[in-house]
Amino acid sequence: MSEFWVYLQLGFSHITDPGGYDHILFVIALCTIYTLNQWKQVLILVTAFTIGHSITLALATLRLINYSTDLIELLIPITILITAFTNFSHKFPVNRFAVDEKKSSVRYGLALAFGLIHGMGFSNYLRSLLGTETSIVKPLLAFNLGLELGQLLIVAIFLSIAFAAIEILRVRKHDWNLIISGIVVGMAFSLILNNEYLAELMK
Template sequence: MIDNFVSNFQDGVFHVLHLKAYDHILFLIVLAVPYLFKDWKRVLLLITMFTLGHCVSLALTTYDIITVNVKLVEFLIPITILIVALFNVFTSGKKSHGKTIGLLFFATLFLGLIHGLGFVGTFERLISSSESKLLALLEIGLGIEVGQLIVAFIVVFLSFLCQTIFRFSKRDWVMVISAIVVGFVLPMIITSEMLS
């Protein structure tokens, strides 16, 4: 029982921190980069909404409620990253960013649904020998949450360093990091479009 929990938990953390699947990390970077430590509740809620979206889509596919078009999902994942990065670029330094937080929570939940669909194949292999699919889903989901919080903490910590020690303005920091992520994502979109 404990061994299963540890294994599933580690699989969830590894899913997030796996460098070959860096799209997850890129999304978390653009999701967390506008925030500092004082915004920890907001960051936690955004991360949890993203995890919830992940878990809901995994549950829907595991219990055969929906089916996945893999090529479409592979195209949509970098699109979601691009959308959040561009949102950061266009709202950076504006007061409206705080007002749109409700919309951002729902958008993050929706984007989590899409990203979760990209994990379906791996997830089904991971739980194939599990006695309880639901329990395995919750254990992996907890690992995903912890992995995402680790990435978000690193991003927020780097934001803190760059804005306090190196005196980057928040606007410039968010725009530069988001633009770098756009530079990573555009080739992913082009490649996924060429493969479809």
């Protein structure tokens, strides 16, 4: 098995691992207000997140930026919490294909900015895998591609479930948004409250 394929699989496994579900929660929070027929908007949104985490993943893995790992581990659930909270104020248009360009631009910017934080979180895992590797460009590219494929799988599964709930079971989009966003908020709060860095700061 080639080195490229190994790191691609590791990237895919890392983001889809239920044991490290914080990144999954963030992707779900981003996509909650959308349905399957809005896949183009979702693709742009996910691309913005990918651009963000690709930048800091590369910079951190190449050790061009320094940061507190503990702080990043605290900031990640905070980004989840903020994203889920923004869903509560979302108003669904009568026309399901209508796009509020102003709100969309803000959301894309949010995804890009928060992607920068998540990229630093991804880099912690990648650097532990690399060890004393002399050339990290190929592993970095493969790992990032694996992350992207895993991310797209999460989006596809979630939007399919949303489609089934809204179009088949006839759950109102507003109710779906409140339920899923509420669950994400609760889980994000749990991650924040159980964060060891925060516990140290509170002492």
